[in-house]
Amino acid sequence: GQNIDQPTEMTATEGAIVQINCTYQTSGFNGLFWYQQHAGEAPTFLSYNVLDGLEEKGRFSSFLSRSKGYSYLLLKELQMKDSASYLCAVSQGGLTGGGNKLTFGTGTQLKVEL
Amino acid sequence: EPEVTQTPSHQVTQMGQEVILRCVPISNHLYFYWYRQILGQKVEFLVSFYNNEISEKSEIFDDQFSVERPDGSNFTLKIRSTKLEDSAMYFCASRGLGGQPQHFGDGTRLSIL
Numbered sequence: 001g002q003n004i005d006q007p008t009e010m011t012a013t014e015g016a017i018v019q020i021n022c023t024y025q026t027s028g029f030n031g032l033f034w035y036q037q038h039a040g041e042a043p044t045f046l047s048y049n050v051l052d053g054l055e056e057k058g059r060f061s062s063f064l065s066r067s068k069g070y071s072y073l074l075l076k077e078l079q080m081k082d083s084a085s086y087l088c089a090v091s092q093g094g095l096t097g098g099g100n101k102l103t104f105g106t107g108t109q110l111k112v113e114l
Numbered sequence: 115e116p117e118v119t120q121t122p123s124h125q126v127t128q129m130g131q132e133v134i135l136r137c138v139p140i141s142n143h144l145y146f147y148w149y150r151q152i153l154g155q156k157v158e159f160l161v162s163f164y165n166n167e168i169s170e171k172s173e174i175f176d177d178q179f180s181v182e183r184p185d186g187s188n189f190t191l192k193i194r195s196t197k198l199e200d201s202a203m204y205f206c207a208s209r210g211l212g213g214q215p216q217h218f219g220d221g222t223r224l225s226i227l
Contacts, residue, residue, distance in 0.1 A: 031213050042205055042218040043157060050213050087157065091213075093170070100145065100209070101170055102216060104157040 002026045004105035006088050011111045012078055020073045020108045022088035031091040033102060034062050034073045038084045046086075047073065075110075083112045116140045118219035120206050126225045127196055135191045135222045137206030146189045147207040147216060148181065150174070157205065163189065201226045 003025040012018040024032070031050045035043035047057050049064035049071065061074040073086055085107040093100040119138045127133045139146050148160040161171045163181055180192045189208075193200055203223050207216040 033215055035218075042220045045215045045217060048213075048215055089157075100213075100216075101147065101159040101162050101172075102149075102157075103159060106156045 002090060002092070002103040004088055004090060004103060006086075006105045006108045008106065009109045009111070011113060014078055014080060014112055014114055016078050017074065017076050018078060018110065020075075020086050020088075020110070022071045022073075022105060024069050024071070024088070024090050024105075026069075026090050026092065026103070028092040029066065029090060030093060030100065032062075032064055032071045033089045033091060034060075034071075035087040035089060035104075036084050037087055037107065043087055078112050080112050080114075083110060085109050118206055118208055118217055120204075120219035120222050122222060123220065124223045124225070126227065129198055129226050130195050133193050133196055133224065135193075135204050135206075135224070137189045137191070137219055138187050139189055139206065139208030140210075140217060141187070143208035143210050143217075145169075145209045145216075146183070147209075148191045149205045149207065149218075150202040151205065151221075152202045160191070160204075196224075196226045198226050200224060 006022045033048040034046045037043045047062035054063045059076045064071045087107045088105040089102040091100050121136045146163040149157050151157045159172050161175045162169045178194045182190050203221045205221045206219045209216045
């Protein structure tokens, strides 16, 4: 099965940097994905890692260490609109197969304050 | 930017009734998924669909659930006899080839009375 852990809540200041951690235990791992979800809305894709290392996309970066079962999402230059839930999700299955289901963590509710 | 579209946005149904949730995936995507999210809980996988057949399903996806791709654009989720505990937000997602990320629709909020 899958076990995905991430902090329930975090608070940060506008303009600052925040790191949201995620640890996982899984079989058949083939990628880790980060999504943003505002209340009542759909998850929106932010970043993903298949191999170890850092992926940077504008204000958002994600890091993966497969040997440690660990990932983090880094948000820079925080804005009030970044207040949302951030979901860590692990993909299982072959890259070209029909599976690749996502198993989600419970999400980290980030509050950005002035 | 292409997006996944879902209809209706909100469905209210009496317990025991059948419901069909509709999705139009992104046009060049080949892999399709349904997830659900009960209020205040995490997003849960229901089923994946590829090449006109189910490739994987979760324990939630029992005999009361079915999926269909009736034509080249729609992807539907049917619940035959709804229960109170089926009340949730249902998300459709699709993805392209390889390790591409899944893109989610805005969801259908299903309320069972």
